[in-house]
Amino acid sequence: MALLTKQNLTFGLLGLVSLLGLPFTLNYYNVSYSPVITLLHIIMMLLCAYSWHLYRESKKTKDSNQELNDNRKQILLRENVLKSLFDNNNSYLWTIDFAEKTFLPSIGFEQVYGFSRDEFMNNYELWKDRVIPEDMDIAEEHYARLKSGLPSNRMFRFRNSNEEIRWLDAWGTPIFNDKKEVTHLTGVAYDITDRKELEEKLYHSATHDDLTGLPNRKKLMSHMKSEIEKCQEKNQSFAVLFLDLDRFKFINDNYGHNTGDKLLIQIGNRLQTFIDGKGIVSRHGGDEFIIIIRYNKYKQFKELVNGILDTFKTPYDLNIENSTISASIGISMYPKDATTIEGLIGQADRAMYRAKAQGKNTYRFANPVLEQAEIRKNSIEKQLKKALEQDEFELYYQPKVVLKTGDIFEAETIIDWHNSHLGRVSATEFIPLAESHGLMDEIGLWVLDEAMKQGNRWKEMGIDIRLSVNVSIIQFENPLFLRNISNLLSKNHYNAENLTLEITENILQNTQHASNVIHQLQNMGFEIAIDDFGTGYSSLSVINALPIDTIKIDKSFVLNILENEHNAKLVETIISLGDAIDCKVMAEGIETVQQSGFLKQIGCLYGQGSFYSSPKKAEEFQQMYEEQLA
Template sequence: MNSVLPVRDLSLTSHILHALNEASIIAITDNKGTITFVNDMFCKISKYDRNELLGQNHRMLKSSYHSSDFFVHLWRTISRGKVWRGEVKNKAKDGSFYWVHTTIVPFLDSRGKPYQYVSIRTDITERKCTEELLKRSLDQLANSNRKLLDHHHTPSQTTIHDDLGQSIDESMAAYPEIRQLMTQFNEMNIRINQARKRIEHQAYHDALTGLPNRYHIEEYLKRSIEYAKVNNSSLTLLYLDLDRFKLVNDLLGHQVGDLLLKEVAEKLSQTICENGMIGRQGGDEFLIVLEDMNEEEVRAIAGRILDCLSYPFVYAGKEFFISPSIGISMFPKDGNDIESMMKNADTAMYMAKERGKNNFQFYSSEPSSLLSRRHLLENKLRTALKNKEFILNYQPQVHLNSHELRGFEALIRWNNPELGLISPEEFIPIAEETGIITDIGTWVLKETCRQNKAWQEQGFVRVPVSINVSSQQFRDPEFVWNVLNVLKESKLHPQYLEIELTESTTHHFVHTVEKLQLIKQYGIKVAIDDFGTGYSSLSALDQLPIDILKIDRSFIKHILTNPNKAAIAKTIIDLGHNLDFKIIAEGIEESSQADFLNEHQCHIGQGFLFHPPLNPTDVARHYQHLFNEIPFFN
């Protein structure tokens, strides 16, 4: 809830507050009755804007239906710190009237005096209107009965009952609207009961998946722990997190992410069945509570979960794979309360991620060096940019037939004063999971453009330098303008900058094409990196406004020993030529690999055969002969 004025902690969980806010009309006042908060439902029913209500009191809603004694009793009750419940008729801004069932809860300070009141209301206008119509109709029925009885002589007791039944039937026939009103009244009661059930379900279940929500599953876990304590029985908590789910949202959008979460929930439900309770903790996290199972049985359940989520998810004709990391804590050895069991299952889940994801781990009280390092890297990564700990090295790209320089790829390195050099393979995934990757990508862009421009001003041959752009950075609506601003600030011509995207980044096809077309308009070249390792649609490849395909190093490594790898590499080369793309082979370490690629018309390569990544000083030293030469670039 968005409170305009400060409101003290209500000592309720956020889950209860959320459920109440969605299902009820809520207002908060100070101890003098001045309104400090109203939710959207309050504004809707009263027809006042929020700014018209804040700072006022409830007298502005007075309908003059209730006596002054009614409100005296109300205030006497709540001022004594007691809860008041009742039905109130209020007047809306447009002059219409509405009824609410109201519960007013006083919140007390350390002296036991109320400092604020929280009012929770439910709209009962329809019910009250129906009750009034029914009351009037019953009054008409009673009058009709009396008139009919006046026409009869004084009867015996038996005759009275017969005549009364006949008179009621005659009255119902005489007043068919009564029967209609009674039918409407019954239907309204049914709707009220259905609405009540819906509200109760919404309060305890996740709106997207239909699973028990965090509040529900945690309450269930608390009760299960108490039961296990009394009955000396076992209890297990599984904490499940979907690996790289954020990437799915970034690449395909939240709508697809929601569909995937619903399918995961359905698969989990089918797998667990009656063996336990499943709940959605939030985001891409799920909790599973298992009762009366030993460790072997828990292992079997966790294994079945891994199996059920190993099958691909299909969307728009494409297959996507998602895997879970599962942490497991068991009562009582891993905790005897909900806080310790949740904390230890969460710790075990991170252990599963550190051990390669797509596995489960039982909690261990012994310290984990892997987990400690992951947390250490995450903490230090947050200050690495500020502390200027990142450096860029530049790996040459050469023409395979002449070994002449064609350009560079900028490669980031992290040199922490305490931990030393840290591999990108280790810190990039953490940067992606934490969202820091976008800031790092912006730094790489600025530093690359600055360095290339500095080389040019020193008389170095003008060649392009490519940078790797993460999917998160590319999906930023301001990405293109950020690139253009950096080029303008550095005064680097756009033809000397290339951006490299992975295949997965191009899944958002329409937006990708539009953004790439805009980039191309300004003369910036685009490469698809690690081509052949992702899920590119070949039918869409010719529609992508790109310039370069880079063959992944995994194909180059075995190109001479594995016929399948060689066939794939040759296919990529032929495909690139047919679509008028330049082809760059990465990871060339042997001259025989370079000869094979050159023979099959791949004319550009990079790898340790030519040179490892160089720092800017080494670039100038190694390519000193290219300073003050006539620029070449293709």
């Protein structure tokens, strides 16, 4: 091509020179144009133009060839890059030809699968034989989508030539003919096993406890959500077991956190081994574990729970003197006890605390009635601390009467509590909690102070009536009790002779202390009554030894006094006892005219109860008392 170009260029230059030089030559030799010369001149001109045309075309061809060479170099470079990418990076290109029924992968296929391409090239569906059965649905769906004419991307597992399970990320695109029929499939596939293993490690770390390797709270929540959905569909049940270790704090504090950690690891292993796929064991936090397990028969389930407790009996490998430990378990059932994750765990948690309170190393089932009582109890405890500050307590007054006439001779003060969240809270609900939380002294002094103030108000109005106030064992045993009550008398200028202090029998257990305090109270002018007599610890000798002014027969004896002959005889005996030691006897809880009549018949002189009047507010009691006086 280069030679031809040079010749054309030479002829063209000669023709151009001849064309331009011919007129001068003819003129020089004084030769005129003839037809031959004219024809020759035209031929030379055409030759010149044609030579120029050939030169231009040859130049274009040369440029095109150069561009083609450059493109070939770039294509070769790209081919080398793609070959390097897909043959050396756990990936391969692939094509399926439906007409030829062939599967053509790039050489990277051998690296991914460990098989030679020749084994698969003549069977375009042989690759499916290496997909593991659990993922076959995914692979089939991916293949069907491609054959239907849609692009697809799916991840599934396969076995390589060493029978190792690997992960494949397969991408594919269909190719159509002019009739819009799928004739080929083409795509790329990557071995993503390393990435999947890293993802699984990260997921395991996020959903499992670092110490024990058990599922953590996040994994537990996910599992419970799934269990609830499955049980809703199939109308089935499952149980939530909330375990708390009974001696863990002692071991952790006395032998160190490393020993505590070893113990938690061993407990986790034992529980996991015992449950053995029948459920999920998770570490909820600290020394708490939660087990989620399906159950069909109640008897078998109880055997399983007892088996869990038994797993704790074998000593642990801790290199300490006593390496045994026990657990308390609370159990809630879906859907009987709750239908939400929070409800089920909360019910099981509270049941576990009942198991601890009732001896530990045992289990308790969730109880809706106890659950509501527990919730109310917790609310009372929370609100009780603010009740005095917010002036939520109020005193009610219940008349004590002479049974023969029905005349009121004394009023018992009864504390009542109205809370905006809880409503009305009776003294029987909050007094035990006040005692256990160290609030009884403060509340008791408020009652005494308020009773004295009300007594003074009535006295100023011309109503002279004796009041009685209950004193708890917490107040009675406080070394400052006598000083506090004396200060209240002085503060209110109140006469102690107008006040009866009611104590319960359990105060009398420490006879010497009780005798000393009672004598000092009586010296101050108070009368002393034993409340709820017959339900406590007092004996005849104690009653005889102490200067008691009044015995109040507990309402449990009066309630069925007409039906229970044994109770009737006990009441009659107490009345006789009171007469013998010169002590007033009063019956509590009189609800009917028949009870009142029977008590009068056997010699009881005093009583109180709803038959005569329920506790009244100060204004209502005052009106009732004034009507009696009128």
